[in-house]
Amino acid sequence: MSDKVGSLELEAQKRRDRLKGLRKAPTDHNAPSSSSDPEAPEIPTENESTETTADAQSATQPKFRSYIPKSAELQENVIEKAAPLDVDGMVADQLEAARPETLPDDVELTNLAPRKPDWDLKRDVAKSLERLDRRTQRAVAELIRERLALQKDTADLAEAVTYGAKIQEEQAAADEW
Known part of the structure; x- marks a missing residue:
């Protein structure tokens, strides 16, 4: 016992x-621990x-941030007031960095809409088609001139109708070909 x-x-x-x-530990923070057990x-x-x-x-000496000591001994421990940062300049810099780039006012609908799979083929062939359209317009104009010239020469209306029907058949055959 x-x-x-x-x-x-x-x-x-x-x-x-x-x-x-x-x-004692809270007052003595910098004391090195010599024991092998860190919890002890x-x-x-x-x-x-x-x-x-x-x-x-x-x-340990007192540091006076907001208190103004009256004794001369303690005047040494007074901390100077911190200068305020230039927050306006920092905010302006951040706003300029965050400002998005200007977008164009006129946005084309063709640029926004999805394109068909064969759009590039149509784009490449468009120049050739323009040339063919001009030739087609010239040929149609020439045919109309010939018909008008033929109508002036012939007084017979029946011949003009027959000739017009024949030309239409030729055009239809050419279109099918």
Whole structure:
């Protein structure tokens, strides 16, 4: 039974030392941990604890951001007010970078609509078809002139009708061919 009491006292002492170490841990952030177990807090001895508290007090000095101290000793620790950034210039630069390029006002419907699979063939043949259309128009005009000339020469209406029917048959045959 005495072994249990002795071990319980040792456990209690270890727990107290750990709690002291945990209380001290927030004030001593830069102290290196020498123990192999990263979860176990370092338990300083009495000599080490007095040295570290003296170092902590000398290293820790107040920094006054919004408070203006009255004593001359503390005037050294006053932090200068930060200069505001040029936010307007930064925002203007970002707006210019985000501005989309101008789009053309007149957008053709043919460029937007999907094209048929043979559109390129039609485009390539269009020049030849224009030439053929001009030739066809000239030929039709020539036929009309011949018919008018024939009608002037012949007084007989029956001959003109027969000749016109013959020309239409020839044109129909040429179109089928």
